[in-house]
Amino acid sequence: MTHENSPFTPGYPVPIEFFVGRKSQIDLLLKKIISASTGRLQIAFLCGERGIGKSSLAYFVKILSERNHHFVGIHNYLGGVTSLTVMVRRILDNLLNESVDKAWHEKIIQSFKNHVKRVGLFGVSLELDIDPKDLDHTVNNFAPTLHKISDQLKTAEKKGLLVILDDINGLASSAEFAHWIKSLVDTIATSDKNIPLCLLLVGLEERRQSLVKLQPSLSRVFDIIDIAAWSDDESKEFFSEAFSKVNVDIEQKALENMVFAAGGLPVMAHEIGDAVFNIDKDNYIDGDDAYKGIFNAADIVGRKHLEPQVFKAIQSKKYRSILKKVATKPFGFEFQRKEVIEILGRPEEKVFDNFLTRMTELGVIIRSPEKGKGYYKFRNLLHYLYFLITAGKTKNTISASK
Numbered sequence: 001m002t003h004e005n006s007p008f009t010p011g012y013p014v015p016i017e018f019f020v021g022r023k024s025q026i027d028l029l030l031k032k033i034i035s036a037s038t039g040r041l042q043i044a045f046l047c048g049e050r051g052i053g054k055s056s057l058a059y060f061v062k063i064l065s066e067r068n069h070h071f072v073g074i075h076n077y078l079g080g081v082t083s084l085t086v087m088v089r090r091i092l093d094n095l096l097n098e099s100v101d102k103a104w105h106e107k108i109i110q111s112f113k114n115h116v117k118r119v120g121l122f123g124v125s126l127e128l129d130i131d132p133k134d135l136d137h138t139v140n141n142f143a144p145t146l147h148k149i150s151d152q153l154k155t156a157e158k159k160g161l162l163v164i165l166d167d168i169n170g171l172a173s174s175a176e177f178a179h180w181i182k183s184l185v186d187t188i189a190t191s192d193k194n195i196p197l198c199l200l201l202v203g204l205e206e207r208r209q210s211l212v213k214l215q216p217s218l219s220r221v222f223d224i225i226d227i228a229a230w231s232d233d234e235s236k237e238f239f240s241e242a243f244s245k246v247n248v249d250i251e252q253k254a255l256e257n258m259v260f261a262a263g264g265l266p267v268m269a270h271e272i273g274d275a276v277f278n279i280d281k282d283n284y285i286d287g288d289d290a291y292k293g294i295f296n297a298a299d300i301v302g303r304k305h306l307e308p309q310v311f312k313a314i315q316s317k318k319y320r321s322i323l324k325k326v327a328t329k330p331f332g333f334e335f336q337r338k339e340v341i342e343i344l345g346r347p348e349e350k351v352f353d354n355f356l357t358r359m360t361e362l363g364v365i366i367r368s369p370e371k372g373k374g375y376y377k378f379r380n381l382l383h384y385l386y387f388l389i390t391a392g393k394t395k396n397t398i399s400a401s402k
C-alpha cells in the first residue's frame with residue numbers, strides 16, 4: 001500500500017490545520033490584538049522551553065490576526081542577530097516581502113518612497129535600499145517609522161501591526177537591545193500619535209530574565225505569556241487528528257504509548273509521529289509500530305536536537321547508564337543525589353559526582369534548591385524525555401502491546 005506524505009513537521013512551526021491546544025494563550029493574545037487596534041500599544045513576552053511551540057503559537061496568532069482582525073503580521077526570526085541595525089533591517093525587509101501580492105503592497109512601497117530594490121534570482125525578493133546613516137537614523141527613530149507605516153496601512157483598511165521578534169537569543173544579552181525596547185515603548189506611550197501596534201517577543205524564560213536584568217523597568221512592560229506542556233488529552237488529539245488526516249488508524253495502546261513518550265512536548269510528538277509513520281506499512285499503527293517508531297525517534301532526537309557537547313559527553317557508557325537510571329522511576333524529572341547513589345553500581349557511583357558537575361555545566365540538569373538539599377532536575381523536557389525513552393529500550397518503560 002502506498003503512503004501519503006507524513007502529516008508531521010518536526011523542526012518547523014506547525015501548519016495551522018494541525019495546530020492543537022493553547023486556547024487560553026490564544027485568547028489572551030487576541031485580546032491584545034483587539035486592544036492594539038484601538039491604538040493602545042501592547043507588548044508581550046511569549047516564553048516556554050525549547051520545542052514547546054512558541055514559534056508555532058506566534059505564527060498561529062499572526063494568521064488569526066490577519067484573517068479576523070485586519071492586521072498585518074510580520075514574523076521575524078532573529079536567531080544569530082546581535083545588532084539593532086540588522087534587526088530593524090530584517091523587520092522592514094520582512095514587511096516589504098510580506099506585502100507582495102497583497103492589496104496594501106503599493107501603500108507600503110509608498111511609505112518607503114524609492115528606498116526599495118528587487119534582489120535575488122529573477123528579482124523575486126524586495127530589500128530596503130538604504131545607506132548605513134539612514135538605517136542608523138531609522139533604528140533610533142523607530143516609533144515614527146512605525147507610525148508612518150501604520151498610517152499607510154490604515155488607508156488600506158488595515159487595523160494594526162503585529163510585530164513578532166522570535167528567537168531573540170543573540171539580542172537578549174545586549175543592553176543596547178534592552179534599552180531600545182524600553183525607549184521604543186516610552187516614546188510610543190508618551191507620543192500624541194497612536195500606533196496600533198502589538199509587539200510580541202518570543203524566547204526562553206532565561207532570555208526574558210536576561211533582558212529584565214539589563215533594563216529592570218522592562219519587567220513592568222512585558223505581559224508574560226507562558227506555554228506549558230500539552231495535557232495527555234491534547235497529545236492524544238494531536239496524534240489522532242494527524243494520523244486520521246492521512247487515513248491511518250491507531251490501536252488504543254499504541255496511541256497511549258506515543259502520548260506517554262511525547263511527554264506533552266510538541267517537538268517530541270512530531271519526531272515520534274514522523275518516525276512511527278515511516279515504520280508503518282499497512283495504514284494501521286499497532287503496538288509494534290509505535291514501539292519501534294518511538295525508539296527511532298529517540299535516536300533522531302539525540303542526533304538532531306541534543307547539543308553536540310551533550311551528545312559527546314553521553315557517549316560515556318557510565319554516564320549513559322546513570323542518566324537512564326535517573327530519568328526513570330522511582331525518580332523522573334527530579335531526583336535527589338543520595339537516593340540515586342543507593343541504586344547505582346560501584347563503577348557508576350565512583351563517577352557520579354563528576355557526572356553531576358559535568359551535566360550541570362552542560363545544562364542537562366540544574367540544582368533544585370527549592371526542593372531541598374542535593375536535589376537536581378532536568379533543565380528541560382527534551383533532555384528528560386530523550387533519556388526516558390532511551391532507558392525504555394532496556395527497561396521496557398514503554399511497553400509494546402504485542
Ligand SMILES: Nc1ncnc2c1ncn2[C@@H]1O[C@H](COP(=O)(O)OP(=O)(O)OP(=O)(O)O)[C@@H](O)[C@H]1O
Nearest residue numbers: 010011014019020050051052053054055056266267
Ligand atoms: N500547538 C501545536 N500543535 C501542533 N504542533 C505543534 C504545536 N506547537 C508546536 N508544534 C510542533 O512542535 C515543534 C516545535 O514547535 P516550535 O518550533 O513552534 O517550538 P519553539 O518553542 O518555537 O521551539 P524553539 O525553542 O526551538 O524555538 C514543531 O515541529 C511544531 O510543528
Ligand SMILES: [Mg+2]
Nearest residue numbers: 054055056167
Ligand atoms: Mg521557535
